[in-house]
Amino acid sequence: MARTSKKEFNIDKIYSAALEMLADGGFHKSPMSLLAKRAEVSVGTIYLYFPSKDQLILSLFEHVREHMGEWVVKDFKDSASVPERYDALFLNLCHYYLENKNHFVFMDQFALSHYNQSALAALSANLAKAFLGFYQDAIHTHTIKNIRLETLLSLTHGSIISLLKKHHMGFMNLDEETILELKNCVWDGIKLT
Amino acid sequence: MARTSKKEFNIDKIYSAALEMLADGGFHKSPMSLLAKRAEVSVGTIYLYFPSKDQLILSLFEHVREHMGEWVVKDFKDSASVPERYDALFLNLCHYYLENKNHFVFMDQFALSHYNQSALAALSANLAKAFLGFYQDAIHTHTIKNIRLETLLSLTHGSIISLLKKHHMGFMNLDEETILELKNCVWDGIKLT
Amino acid sequence: MARTSKKEFNIDKIYSAALEMLADGGFHKSPMSLLAKRAEVSVGTIYLYFPSKDQLILSLFEHVREHMGEWVVKDFKDSASVPERYDALFLNLCHYYLENKNHFVFMDQFALSHYNQSALAALSANLAKAFLGFYQDAIHTHTIKNIRLETLLSLTHGSIISLLKKHHMGFMNLDEETILELKNCVWDGIKLT
Amino acid sequence: MARTSKKEFNIDKIYSAALEMLADGGFHKSPMSLLAKRAEVSVGTIYLYFPSKDQLILSLFEHVREHMGEWVVKDFKDSASVPERYDALFLNLCHYYLENKNHFVFMDQFALSHYNQSALAALSANLAKAFLGFYQDAIHTHTIKNIRLETLLSLTHGSIISLLKKHHMGFMNLDEETILELKNCVWDGIKLT
DNA sequence: CATGAATGAGCGTTCATTCAT
DNA sequence: TATGAATGAACGCTCATTCAT
Numbered sequence A, B, C, D: 001m002a003r004t005s006k007k008e009f010n011i012d013k014i015y016s017a018a019l020e021m022l023a024d025g026g027f028h029k030s031p032m033s034l035l036a037k038r039a040e041v042s043v044g045t046i047y048l049y050f051p052s053k054d055q056l057i058l059s060l061f062e063h064v065r066e067h068m069g070e071w072v073v074k075d076f077k078d079s080a081s082v083p084e085r086y087d088a089l090f091l092n093l094c095h096y097y098l099e100n101k102n103h104f105v106f107m108d109q110f111a112l113s114h115y116n117q118s119a120l121a122a123l124s125a126n127l128a129k130a131f132l133g134f135y136q137d138a139i140h141t142h143t144i145k146n147i148r149l150e151t152l153l154s155l156t157h158g159s160i161i162s163l164l165k166k167h168h169m170g171f172m173n174l175d176e177e178t179i180l181e182l183k184n185c186v187w188d189g190i191k192l193t
Numbered sequence E: 001c002a003t004g005a006a007t008g009a010g011c012g013t014t015c016a017t018t019c020a021t
Numbered sequence F: 001t002a003t004g005a006a007t008g009a010a011c012g013c014t015c016a017t018t019c020a021t
Helices: A001-023 A032-039 A043-049 A051-074 A084-099 A100-109 A125-140 A151-166 A176-190 B002-024 B032-039 B042-049 B053-072 B082-099 B101-115 B124-139 B147-168 B176-190 C003-026 C032-039 C043-049 C053-072 C082-099 C103-115 C125-140 C148-168 C176-190 D002-025 D032-039 D043-049 D051-074 D082-099 D101-112 D125-140 D147-167 D178-189
Strands: none
Touching: A001 A032, A001 A043, A001 A051, A001 A100, A001 C043, A001 D032, A032 A043, A051 A084, A051 A100, A051 A125, A084 A100, A084 A125, A084 A151, A084 A176, A100 A151, A125 A151, A125 D002, A151 A176, A151 B147, A151 B176, A151 C003, A176 B147, A176 B176, B002 B032, B002 B042, B002 B053, B002 B101, B032 B042, B053 B082, B053 B124, B082 B101, B082 B124, B082 B147, B082 B176, B101 B147, B124 B147, B124 D147, B147 B176, C003 C043, C003 C053, C003 C103, C032 C043, C053 C103, C053 C125, C082 C103, C082 C125, C082 C148, C082 C176, C125 C148, C125 C176, C148 C176, C148 D147, C148 D178, C176 D178, D002 D032, D002 D043, D002 D101, D032 D043, D032 D082, D051 D082, D051 D101, D051 D125, D082 D101, D082 D125, D082 D147, D082 D178, D125 D147, D147 D178
């Protein structure tokens, strides 16, 4: 227990420090030595838990993906109506990215660039399942247009990410009203009559 | 004149080589020595024209922005109707990104991360003017909803970029039909009645 | 007693593992952590018995020297004739090195480079005594030429080591016939008519 | 010419410094940074000429082998008698190793260990040719015993190396008389009648 | 103007050694 | 005693930048 706690504690410190550091300075300007300093462990300790910097990034990606997946589908009910599920997914995603700036910046810059493998790969199993469930029901019940999955994902995720980037980069202040504005526009864009 | 031509010729070779190289391997794996080799100039020559690698990236960003601005508003008429102008902007943007993979990858990975300064900064004066003109007319004539500029930009650019990323990363093949699908959805999302 | 046994048992395991490891990969590629794993003890345990890696090598050298000394002069009789003693020393040495590859590689690569101190230091007290006894008798009885001790040692040991290196490195297969060939040549080279 | 000279000058400085450094401290304790300091060039410069530390060692081995090969067969005449050629090879080899301590230590510790490939690989083409020519003539004219090539090489090289190691490690002082003593013993060991 | 050899700070990674348990 | 997680100095190597030619 003490062992496990210590190990998990260290890994958590490393993850947190990595997210902060990468949000601060990007992949370059983020040497392992600085990460060690920020995480308050030695460089050697990082290599005790991760075989390389690349693997650390990969593990961090999976860590964030899981964290995001759990958070976003919290209170999400498969039995809810399509519009309710759309609202839940859209708003939860926005709020998650809004409240977890470091996660957002990391996912945007690293995970979604060359570590990623497919369109849905950035979503955890939970989240992908919720999204696909919503999508199939919505199409099947003629609630939304029968468009390609990629189009739908780009419409929602793409616009959300774009808006949050503006917010986190300080070009604008993203308030709840604007979030709803975007959500309604996207909904109007995909709904059937 | 001959001098100027030589200089401009070299700078063009450097820009082209940089875009290729960065699309190939990202910012790391792109040393100045390799750029020099690809551009068929010496390292020293690059430093004659650009004071540092960072400044080169910045200049490249402006170069691409201008190029894109000129291309996208080609044949664009301020006097056309709002829907026509929407179609022109949307489709031109899509086609430009589709046919200029290196520009897209560069703008997405580099320009929009550290180097950018404001929401519209990624658009050239030409393009920003065309977009704002369209936007004001569209609002004023009650053709589209009166939403924030940022929301509108994220809806269009954000979803376009998201979809093109999927295409250029090889997760999907983006055909004309899908482009139209996206364009229509976005339009349905922003149009008034 | 049980304590001592445990300690000696551990030290033996460490020595064996070290010889294997060093023969496998040389001094580099032989971290203490790997040694600990191979010896099935913890790193800390090794440092209980040896103050440093260098000291461990030194102790290992002495261990091997003693082992070799005991083995080579087994059945060696000071009362035997000079040629008989020559044969015994020469052949025993060859067979020892032949059958103990790890010892040979270690003595050749490590012990004889930095850690050694004198010409005879590589020989255990036993072996040095046997060799010097043979040498003095042989000179005194005019059985061999009156040459310098170092010349004699280099003739025998040097050529034996050279041949065994070829064998253990896989450049040749050292059979009994070749050993005898070498032994006879050396003998012809040092004997007095 | 100036370019070539500068390059060759640097490479020579690197080779010399490497030989000194390796003789001083072995492969470990010989970091590239120290080599750079000793060679009075920067680390980067070394990597300009050699792709890696291992390749540098390999190139150095070939450099020394060629140098040795040229030196040892200087004044060597294929037409000389077998005993004359034996004397020349034996004594030249001894004198070369005697006067080039760093070369000797390097060849003994590195080249002959795991960078080497075969029994004759440590000899340059020149030297190998001279040696094999001598050997074949000597066997064919019944001047020396018909023994395996490896045995012969180990008798000569092995004993020479062993004796020179004692000298260069400071255990003895190798004078001309002792060299002749060894040469004669080996000759007596291999000659026919 | 143009070159590219030379530089050296800085990187990712290893591993001998320590020490809290 | 015995452990092995933790340490950080030191390594091999890269690459943005400079400057003699």
